[in-house]
Amino acid sequence: MIEPEATLAAPAHRRDAPHAPADPALEVVIRPTPGWRAVNWAEMYEFRELLGYLVWRDVAARYKQSVLGPAWALLQPMIMVVIFTFVSRFLSIPMPDGLPAPVVIFAALIPWTMFAQGMPAAAGSLVASINMVTKVYFPRLFLPFAAAAVFLVDGILTLPVFGLLLAYYGVAPSWTIVFLPVFYLLTLIAALGIGVALAALTAFYRDFKHIVPFLVQIMMYVTPVFYTIEPTIPARWRPVLALNPMFGITDGFRATALGLPMPWVSLLISTASALAIFTAALFYFRRSERLFADHV
Secondary structure: OOOOHHHHOOOHHHHOOOOOOOOHHHOOOOOOOOOOOOOOHHHHHHOHHHHHHHHHHHHHHHOOOOOOHHHHHHHHHHHHHHHHHHHHHHOOOOOHHHOOHHHHHHHHHHHHHHHHHHHHHHHOHHHHOHHHHHHOOOOOOHHHHHHHHHHHHHHHHOHHHHHHHHHHHOOOOOHHHHHHHHHHHHHHHHHHHHHHHHHHHHHHOOOHHHHHHHHHHHHHHOOOOOOOHHHHOOHHHHHHHOOOHHHHHHHHHHHHHHOOOOOHHHHHHHHHHHHHHHHHHHHHHHHHHHHHHHHO
């Protein structure tokens, strides 16, 4: 066993008194705190390098031993564009301002793909990292945060492909595209809000890992990906559907990229819903955190 350096360098009078209490300055005791706890942002900032390492580890593992590598981040939305374009034309879904369906759909697929992949990854992050959770102390929130952030990288990689698609159809992006980082952040918050809550629940009840795919599938149909809020969704249903965080965020992302009218009511409701879920998930995660090592 390797003794701490401080013990080896202890003063002589400490060696002569083996039963004397140790210097409190040399001991760090970590005890679980019961009840509801806020996030310790200072601690997370102190461990920030670990978060960067976890994100890099997950990005490398995602494309390890893959022939196409990061190209998979581009292929999936492109394939989905083809499928959803066929569906929209089959159902005669109108496109706003006469824009080509592939352009309208691809703009919505960028945030939706980030959410549909990042949320399940965050939900399963604790169970997937059992060894880390049980053997070493670190801010446990880093696991779902890193798992979801990987797909934020994928979302950024798809922007050049979206630009090529705009050029192919001769569609000029709007100047409002400069606000896209806001929608990337909102998408990440929406994915983490549900993902962090499900990560804590999955640590205790493995049934939730089977629920996550169904939840993603259901949310896809109530999220305007292959259709738009205006004019497809009746006005009376929009406030209810906007409780789904991705409802207003996805259409807002599209409106920002293409210069379409912003669905302000739906966007504000969805943003408030995303922030409320995220805040509640953080508190629930912190309350349950002290029991993770005994259940994962």
